[in-house]
Amino acid sequence: MTDKPTVGLFVTCLADLFRPTVGFAAAKLIEDAGCELHVPMAQTCCGQPAYNSGDRKDARALAEQAIEAFEGFDYVVAPSGSCAAMLKKHYPGLFKGDATWEKRAQAFSAKVYELVSFLTDVMKVEKVESQFAGTVTYHDSCSGLRELGIKAQPRKLLGALPGVTLAEMKDSEVCCGFGGTFCVKYPDISNAIVEKKTATISDTGADVLLAGDIGCLMNMAGKIRREGGKTQVRHVAEVLAGMTDTPPIAGK
Amino acid sequence: MQITTPNFKENATRALNDAPLQKALKNVEIGFIAKRLAAVDALPEFEQLRDNARDIKNHTLAHLDLYLEEYEKKVIASGGHVHFAETAEDARAIILDICRKRNAKTVTKGKSMITEEIGLNDFFEKNGITPVETDLGEYIIQLRGETPSHIIAPAVHLNKDQVEADFRRVHTHLPADRDLTEHEALLNEARLVLRQRYFEADVGITGANFLVAETGSSVIVTNEGNGDLTQTLGKCHVVVASLEKLVPTLNDCSQILRVLARSATGQDMSVYTTFSTGPKRAEDPDGPEEYHVVLLDNGRTAMLGTEFQEMLRCIRCGACMNHCPVYHAVGGHAYGAVYPGPMGAVLTPSLSGIEVGGHLPNASTFCGRCESVCPMRIPLPKMMRHWREREFEKHLTPTAARYGLKFWAFFARRPKLYRAAVSVAMPLLSWLGGSSRRIHSLPLADGWTKHREMPAPEGKTFLQAWAEKQAREAGR
Numbered sequence: 145m146t147d148k149p150t151v152g153l154f155v156t157c158l159a160d161l162f163r164p165t166v167g168f169a170a171a172k173l174i175e176d177a178g179c180e181l182h183v184p185m186a187q188t189c190c191g192q193p194a195y196n197s198g199d200r201k202d203a204r205a206l207a208e209q210a211i212e213a214f215e216g217f218d219y220v221v222a223p224s225g226s227c228a229a230m231l232k233k234h235y236p237g238l239f240k241g242d243a244t245w246e247k248r249a250q251a252f253s254a255k256v257y258e259l260v261s262f263l264t265d266v267m268k269v270e271k272v273e274s275q276f277a278g279t280v281t282y283h284d285s286c287s288g289l290r291e292l293g294i295k296a297q298p299r300k301l302l303g304a305l306p307g308v309t310l311a312e313m314k315d316s317e318v319c320c321g322f323g324g325t326f327c328v329k330y331p332d333i334s335n336a337i338v339e340k341k342t343a344t345i346s347d348t349g350a351d352v353l354l355a356g357d358i359g360c361l362m363n364m365a366g367k368i369r370r371e372g373g374k375t376q377v378r379h380v381a382e383v384l385a386g387m388t389d390t391p392p393i394a395g396k
Numbered sequence: 397m398q399i400t401t402p403n404f405k406e407n408a409t410r411a412l413n414d415a416p417l418q419k420a421l422k423n424v425e426i427g428f429i430a431k432r433l434a435a436v437d438a439l440p441e442f443e444q445l446r447d448n449a450r451d452i453k454n455h456t457l458a459h460l461d462l463y464l465e466e467y468e469k470k471v472i473a474s475g476g477h478v479h480f481a482e483t484a485e486d487a488r489a490i491i492l493d494i495c496r497k498r499n500a501k502t503v504t505k506g507k508s509m510i511t512e513e514i515g516l517n518d519f520f521e522k523n524g525i526t527p528v529e530t531d532l533g534e535y536i537i538q539l540r541g542e543t544p545s546h547i548i549a550p551a552v553h554l555n556k557d558q559v560e561a562d563f564r565r566v567h568t569h570l571p572a573d574r575d576l577t578e579h580e581a582l583l584n585e586a587r588l589v590l591r592q593r594y595f596e597a598d599v600g601i602t603g604a605n606f607l608v609a610e611t612g613s614s615v616i617v618t619n620e621g622n623g624d625l626t627q628t629l630g631k632c633h634v635v636v637a638s639l640e641k642l643v644p645t646l647n648d649c650s651q652i653l654r655v656l657a658r659s660a661t662g663q664d665m666s667v668y669t670t671f672s673t674g675p676k677r678a679e680d681p682d683g684p685e686e687y688h689v690v691l692l693d694n695g696r697t698a699m700l701g702t703e704f705q706e707m708l709r710c711i712r713c714g715a716c717m718n719h720c721p722v723y724h725a726v727g728g729h730a731y732g733a734v735y736p737g738p739m740g741a742v743l744t745p746s747l748s749g750i751e752v753g754g755h756l757p758n759a760s761t762f763c764g765r766c767e768s769v770c771p772m773r774i775p776l777p778k779m780m781r782h783w784r785e786r787e788f789e790k791h792l793t794p795t796a797a798r799y800g801l802k803f804w805a806f807f808a809r810r811p812k813l814y815r816a817a818v819s820v821a822m823p824l825l826s827w828l829g830g831s832s833r834r835i836h837s838l839p840l841a842d843g844w845t846k847h848r849e850m851p852a853p854e855g856k857t858f859l860q861a862w863a864e865k866q867a868r869e870a871g872r
Binding site for chain 1: 405408409412721722724725726758759760761762763764765767768781783784785786787788789793797801802804805807808809811814815818822829831832833834841843844846847848849850851852853854855856857858859861862863
């Protein structure tokens with residue numbers, strides 16, 4: 145037994161399937177912060193696609209699954225503002241009227257944090273070990289920003305890296321047009337939104353675009369590569385953990 | 397108006413390819429946002445005022461019946477008339493009756509979204525009455541035969557050169573060689589043309605930003621003064637308002653006024669804030685001989701007690717659409733309904749049915765910027781999600797999306813089966829990415845690959861790679 149806080153890593157379905165490096169980076173950052181890390185194998189998805197499509201039944205079933213797998217840890221940490229907000233802000237509402245589950249969901253939700261804000265706000269991490277060097281720009285993903293108040297935390301840790309220069313893009317708080325299923329339901333509108341975003345990214349001249357959500361990153365990376373842009377795209381955890389050996393999202 | 401919301405996708409694609417529209421929409425994205433921010437930053441108690449504004453409306457909605465009775469009493473006591481209209485049709489009939497009794501030929505109008513909602517202008521024309529819009533933006537779109545594309549800036553979809561062309565087309569009594577290059581020249585011309593119309597009008601119709609139960613007053617805010625001329629120069633003033641405009645007291649009204657203009661145009665206050673209580677009294681130097689209020693329900697009381705009740709707090713400032721990335725991309729007409737933007741995405745299905753308005757609550761990224769600027773703290777994304785739930789319950793979600801979702805959920809709810817499936821699928825998808833690490837075109841994902849590359853997965857899933865790493869370390 146240790147007196148380290150136990151952390152369940154909710155890796156999120158997109159990081160699990162598309163970007164395992166983010167999972168390993170999150171694991172390293174959490175362990176380096178002095179926590180005992182656990183990765184439950186019974187995790188799949190937080191249920192947000194069902195929830196935002198109006199399918200409360202499947203959303204609730206997936207919420208029960210996640211709560212059962214994670215409620216035993218001191219903290220539940222996800223490398224995504226969007227999934228963390230789903231777990232933290234929306235789960236209790238799914239159980240309204242079911243006293244037992246609602247209570248369980250509230251207790252679970254209270255332990256949930258997005259990765260970077262967990263490091264800075266809970267574990268009081270001031271700086272991390274990373275040899276990464278280059279100019280980066282940071283996009284504030286909507287859910288993390290507006291539902292969880294994540295804005296200063298990633299900038300604080302990036303700012304403490306000696307090799308990193310942060311070049312802010314214009315309108316970093318404006319949506320990238322991903323929106324989960326929105327981007328495939330309304331591809332032309334989504335495209336118009338992400339085109340504005342890639343222009344502001346390119347204007348910064350940064351080498352690397354960073355953000356805290358794989359969904360947004362896949363959208364922006366996919367657009368930058370289609371446009372033939374130069375900016376490379378990575379999850380902020382990869383840079384903070386110094387794990388940038390894998391090719392960037394959507395390649396170079 | 398002709399509701400074209402079911403064609404939202406086609407409307408949106410047309411809007412995205414409309415170069416003048418795209419140019420005009422830049423004004424929304426840049427102008428409104430910066431002005432609101434400056435006004436809000438200058439007022440330290442703004443967040444507290446938002447709470448107060450929310451609480452005032454919540455209280456009013458909880459006691460709507462009492463305040464409506466009180467309001468009606470006060471209007472009657474001040475010599476006015478109150479007419480309750482359950483539907484748009486009822487409202488039109490009431491207004492026509494008032495106009496007929498005065499033998500009205502010309503009706504001037506201040507800016508009013510409710511008269512758009514009930515389709516009043518078309519109805520007037522069919523019945524031989526000429527409606528004259530006096531708000532500059534409304535006047536412009538009336539000349540063009542269009543509907544408002546924004547609830548406070550109805551002609552925001554237009555550029556100056558388009559307005560100049562319309563004025564030259566319609567104002568043929570003015571010299572053809574006149575100089576209209578400056579914005580002010582256009583403004584002065586509209587003022588000149590409209591001034592005469594006020595004197596010709598038999599009835600003046602305005603909307604209301606507030607109805608005050610304490611005094612029986614109707615309140616309008618304008619920047620051009622056209623509303624004041626409309627309601628004081630006509631012999632008969634008709635206020636057309638929906639019933640959720642009610643506030644209990646003048647004090648409540650002035651509290652909400654403090655967040656209204658700041659949220660809308662970034663002004664501390666609009667140029668004119670006008671309170672009207674009844675017709676001209678004996679000692680008044682001017683004013684209308686008759687004062688009527690037409691109170692429209694049109695589906696609103698049906699929202700009370702449902703998950704959409706909070707929408708009735710809306711004060712029509714337009715901040716939600718001013719900050720909406722979807723509105724910025726396609727403009728207001730693409731929504732194909734009276735009310736565009738996030739507030740329209742919630743209200744349109746309430747007024748016209750989810751079968752008609754279904755696209756709108758879906759056409760949102762849920763970025764939440766609308767809620768973050770709403771002065772009345774209306775949880776717009778949450779209510780759009782509620783509409784998606786109603787759609788899903790009624791099996792209105794498109795079949796492919798529904799089956800896709802069910803297929804995905806079947807696996808996601810069975811972690812072992814899910815692991816087995818993704819441990820085959822992801823390496824395959826990764827292989828498709830080749831050395832570029834991206835996929836250019838993917839069947840079943842063309843919504844994505846139409847405009848962007850699909851990033852290739854790394855190969856093994858994280859949980860697979862993590863389990864193998866744990867096993868290796870345990871075996872060492």
